[in-house]
């Protein structure tokens with residue numbers, strides 16, 4: 248595992264950093280239809296009843312279309328864990344202390360966490376991006392989590408996740424208190440009652456739930472109509488790991504790397520891009536549906552169908568990494584199976 252050095256995102260020198268992000272969004276294109284057609288043509292000849300691999304066939308088409316090649320690969324998949332810390336954690340919105348974020352970064356480095364085991368079980372690379380996690384962002388019930396420059400620079404840092412020739416990216420996160428961040432951002436983007444977007448996260452009790460609802464409501468009241476712009480919502484009531492996830496997803500689109508989104512927190516980050524451009528997540532797939540009820544709600548809004556439902560509520564990219572195993576199997580079937588002719592098996596009568 249590679250652990251990148253601690254980095255405090257440098258302020259960007261460009262006058263209007265969010266304009267740079269919006270400009271990148273205008274450059275996103277569609278999938279390679281010829282690659283999709285090639286996959287379909289081969290799929291039809293493989294030695295199985297037509298369509299019998301169900302969603303695996305769709306997954307192979309999706310991968311080929313966004314990798315822009317007729318024979319898709321999952322040879323260099325990577326889980327990127329983005330880590331941040333949050334001023335709102337001091338409001339008692341998590342079942343665990345904020346110090347756990349730093350301790351878990353050490354655990355990732357030592358190979359002690361769940362994500363380490365899943366990545367090694369399926370031969371997936373793992374990189375941790377520490378987004379100044381020793382410096383919490385301000386409490387967003389009374390201020391902004393980030394300045395525009397910090398938010399844009401953090402998005403740019405997240406873009407580094409696609410470096411090194413990877414062919415599939417899983418976006419995951421670590422940051423005590425960040426399910427409340429995800430709830431606030433979701434409420435800002437989609438409206439509805441705060442309670443609809445709040446869940447137990449690491450396992451808060453009913454009082455913890457009440458504090459989470461109160462935090463979301465206070466943030467919405469403080470920022471008001473400024474949250475109508477999705478990038479403003481991200482910088483005001485988001486967090487660094489969520490901004491970096493947005494950057495990573497956007498860069499992946501421009502560099503032909505399909506993306507597997509992990510749980511509620513990662514999906515809330517992705518929702519910012521969707522709010523900016525409804526086609527911005529077409530190269531993304533939902534790895535799983537987490538046990539956090541708001542995740543189901545969010546996936547529905549984004550029209551993303553999860554590959555797995557395992558009642559997981561961990562984060563760290565864990566559900567996304569498990570989905571990579573399924574995606575690998577889909578590609579193995581597509582590329583390794585024989586055709587009816589090669590296997591000398593009779594076709595449909």
Ligand SMILES: Cc1cc2ncn([C@H]3O[C@H](COP(=O)(O)O)[C@@H](O)[C@H]3O)c2cc1C
Pocket residue numbers: 340341342343347351420421422423424425426427447448449450451561562563
């Ligand atoms: C030991 C430990 C390992 C984790 N790995 C991911 N998370 C997850 O829990 C946090 C979000 O939940 P909340 O909003 O309730 O704090 C994030 O750090 C997330 O990735 C963990 C949490 C803990 C305690």
Ligand SMILES: O=C(O)c1cccnc1
Pocket residue numbers: 426448449509510511512513537538539542559560561562563
């Ligand atoms: O679904 C998630 O992303 C999640 C749920 C609980 C705790 N941390 C993350």
